[in-house]
Amino acid sequence: MDSQPHHHPPETTHTSPGTAHRPPASAHTANLLKKVKNNLVFRSSWAEINGAMGDLGTFIPIVLALTLAKHLNLGTTLIFTGVYNIMTGALYGVPMPVQPMKSIAAVAIANADFGLPEIMASGICTAAILFVLGVTGLMQLVYKLIPLPVVRGIQLAQGLSFAMAAVKYIRKEQNFSKSKSSGDRHWLGLDGLILALVCACFIIVVSGAGGGNEENEEREANEESGWRKRKWRKIMGALPSAFIVFLLGIVLAFARGPKVVKGFKFGPSSIEFMKISKEAWKEGFIKGTIPQLPLSVLNSVIAVCKLSSDLFPAKDVSATSVSATVGLMNLVGCWFGAMPCCHGAGGLAGQYKFGGRSGGCVALLGLAKLVLGLVFGSSLVRVLDQFPVGVLGVLLLFAGIELAICSRDMNSKEESFVMLVCTAVSLVGSSAALGFACGIVVHLLLRIEKFGEGQSCISVWMNGNP
Numbered sequence: 001m002d003s004q005p006h007h008h009p010p011e012t013t014h015t016s017p018g019t020a021h022r023p024p025a026s027a028h029t030a031n032l033l034k035k036v037k038n039n040l041v042f043r044s045s046w047a048e049i050n051g052a053m054g055d056l057g058t059f060i061p062i063v064l065a066l067t068l069a070k071h072l073n074l075g076t077t078l079i080f081t082g083v084y085n086i087m088t089g090a091l092y093g094v095p096m097p098v099q100p101m102k103s104i105a106a107v108a109i110a111n112a113d114f115g116l117p118e119i120m121a122s123g124i125c126t127a128a129i130l131f132v133l134g135v136t137g138l139m140q141l142v143y144k145l146i147p148l149p150v151v152r153g154i155q156l157a158q159g160l161s162f163a164m165a166a167v168k169y170i171r172k173e174q175n176f177s178k179s180k181s182s183g184d185r186h187w188l189g190l191d192g193l194i195l196a197l198v199c200a201c202f203i204i205v206v207s208g209a210g211g212g213n214e215e216n217e218e219r220e221a222n223e224e225s226g227w228r229k230r231k232w233r234k235i236m237g238a239l240p241s242a243f244i245v246f247l248l249g250i251v252l253a254f255a256r257g258p259k260v261v262k263g264f265k266f267g268p269s270s271i272e273f274m275k276i277s278k279e280a281w282k283e284g285f286i287k288g289t290i291p292q293l294p295l296s297v298l299n300s301v302i303a304v305c306k307l308s309s310d311l312f313p314a315k316d317v318s319a320t321s322v323s324a325t326v327g328l329m330n331l332v333g334c335w336f337g338a339m340p341c342c343h344g345a346g347g348l349a350g351q352y353k354f355g356g357r358s359g360g361c362v363a364l365l366g367l368a369k370l371v372l373g374l375v376f377g378s379s380l381v382r383v384l385d386q387f388p389v390g391v392l393g394v395l396l397l398f399a400g401i402e403l404a405i406c407s408r409d410m411n412s413k414e415e416s417f418v419m420l421v422c423t424a425v426s427l428v429g430s431s432a433a434l435g436f437a438c439g440i441v442v443h444l445l446l447r448i449e450k451f452g453e454g455q456s457c458i459s460v461w462m463n464g465n466p
Contacts, residue, residue, distance in 0.1 A: 039093030039359040050240035051356025052365040055097045055347035057166065057396025061176055062100040064384045066339060068177035069109050070116055073337045074381050075269030078373030080338035084329050085366025088343070089359030091325065094312045096304075096362060097347025098329075101126065101340040103292040109179040114287060116337065117280035122288025123330045123340025125281075126296055129289075131327025133297075134320050143302055143319035149415040150439035151306050152407040153422025154298045154432055155345055159407075161427065162346050162400025169393030170196045185390060190252045196390030199245045203398060206241040207354065209405075242354040242395060249391040250383070257386035269377035271336050292340075294433030300326055300342035307345045307406055311352055349406060350399025418443045 042048045066072040081098050088096040104122050108114045133139040168174075170193070172181035187193045254260065276284075301323050308317040326342045334340055351361055372380060410416040421442045426435025 035093075036090045039090055040363050041358060042360045043357040044355065046240045046243075047355030048358060048361040049364065050243045051095055051351045051354045051361045052368075053240075053242035053246045053395060054095075054350030054352070054354040054356060054399055055099065055344075055365075056246065057350065057392050057394075057399055058099055058162070058344070058347060060384060060387065060392055061169070061174075061389075061396075062102065062105045063339060064381065065109055065176035065179060066100075066105055066119075067378070067381050068385070069179075070119065072116065072119075072339055073269050073271075073378060074384075075373045075377030075379075076271050076337050077339045078369045078380070079268065079271075080329075080333040080336070081341060082366040082368070082370030082373060084333070084341060085362045085369065087366075088325060089361070089363035089366065091321075091359070092308075092315065092317055093359045094308055094315050094317060095348060095351035095356030095358070096308075096317075097344050097351060098341050098362070098366075099300075099344040099347050101292050101296065101342050103295050104288045104340050106179070107287050107291065109177075111287065114283065115280075117274065117276045118284040118288060119340065120274045120334040120337065121276050121281045121284025122292065123284075123334040124276075125285045125289040126292050126340065127327045127330030127334065129293060129327075130296060130301070130323045131331060134323030134325075134327060137320060139297075139301060139319045139323040142297070143305055146302060147418065147440070147443045148306075149410060149418035150422050150436060150443060151303055152410060152415075153419040153435060153439050154426065155303050155307065156404050156407040156419060157423040157426035157432065157435055158299055158303070158344075158346055159349070159400045159402070159404030160423070162396055162403065164400075166393040166395075166397035166400055169396065170200075170390050174389045190256050191388040191390050193390065195252075195388060196394055199248070199391055199394045200397065203241045203245065203394065206239045207398075240355070242398075245391060245394065249388050252388050252391075253383050253386040256388075257382065260382040260386060263379055263382045264376055265379040266375060267377060268374045274335055274337055291431075291433075294431075294436065296326065296342050297323075298432050298436055299345055303345035304343045304348060307348055307403075310406060310409075311348070345406075346399050346403045349403035350395070353398055353402035414446055418446065 063072070063074065063077060067074045067077075084098045088098065101123060104119060104126070107122075108119050130139075133142075168181060171185055173183050173185055174180075175182050185191070185193050185196075189195075301319050305317055305319045305322055308315065322343060330340050330342075356362070407419060410419055418439055422435045422439030424435075425438045426432050429435065
């Protein structure tokens with residue numbers, strides 16, 4: 001007799017109401033790892049390597065000046081900024097730069113009694129305020145309320161400021177330890193005018209004016225010789241111009257000072273916990289934090305978020321997260337003597353100009369900083385001191401121009417007027433905060449006439465905001 005099959009009822013799993021729709025922890029980890037991997041993947045290997053050089057025109061001069069004038073621990077700064085680069089690249093998936101806090105650096109170089117404790121105190125105070133503004137959501141509110149022409153005015157002013165500083169680096173001999181020019185640069189030599197001009201021409205020939213060649217490519221596709229032009233552009237576009245120029249600068253640094261090799265000491269610099277007195281906290285806040293805070297809010301957060309949304313609309317870079325990450329970086333690093341850092345629209349524009357399109361661009365730069373800081377420590381200052389300043393000026397020049405070009409999207413004479421007033425006051429007054437205030441006032445005055453046209457105050461104000 002054949003045995004009859006036995007049918008067993010399907011097993012059922014009982015889940016509590018609180019866990020019925022909750023994905024397992026492993027799924028969250030897998031999604032996080034997938035996001036980090038996607039943020040760090042190179043879009044184009046040579047282009048990303050080239051893009052990593054786009055921020056060095058700002059980074060190296062300020063770090064070198066603070067190291068020579070204030071005995072900043074270069075090894076510690078390289079290690080911490082390397083970690084910052086890697087973490088921000090993984091978090092945002094865009095070439096988010098890590099730059100020195102420029103106002104604090106300027107105050108430190110200009111004042112003999114503003115030492116490392118005051119520098120670190122001002123960095124910590126600035127970071128604490130930015131962190132609170134970020135986690136409370138107030139920074140996102142500020143970002144939404146600031147009119148777009150004012151943001152563009154700040155970007156244009158910062159871009160032109162970088163470009164003017166770059167021209168000064170190219171034309172004049174520089175004493176970074178005193179933040180002064182010391183005479184006209186010679187035409188010939190390993191750091192001469194001809195070298196800088198050749199490097200600038202090389203970058204222009206290879207990179208052109210940046211993106212925006214779609215119309216030319218479409219026109220060339222209909223021409224008989226179009227394929228030759230496209231082939232030539234493809235060959236030239238594959239050359240990592242900024243990386244080649246930077247490597248040339250490294251070679252020339254060793255040629256200018258062959259004895260720097262003898263000064264190398266292997267191993268990281270000693271990392272020490274900073275001791276900050278009450279007087280240092282007071283001086284750091286008054287002289288460093290107060291002038292730095294408006295610049296950090298406007299250029300390091302607001303302008304960075306707007307530029308990121310313009311260049312990478314698919315990426316979510318919020319003012320809340322950017323403000324919080326700037327705060328966290330310095331609330332940790334400054335206690336160990338690392339240079340106060342922030343993000344910057346100029347660095348983002350520079351890295352984008354030279355090909356940076358992913359977080360892998362800055363992560364690679366961060367890895368290089370980390371390795372150099374661990375292997376050579378502060379002894380690298382000898383190489384940086386011999387690096388051709390004119391070459392740094394060329395890299396900074398293109399970063400500044402790229403940032404300034406981003407302000408070309410004003411759609412009316414009224415918007416352009418507000419932007420240019422903000423830019424002019426920022427440049428002449430050497431204060432982004434003053435330019436911002438004047439831009440807001442002019443924007444408000446131009447909007448007053450519309451209050452009686454049936455629109456609410458909020459709708460009138462928000463019209464055209466980022």
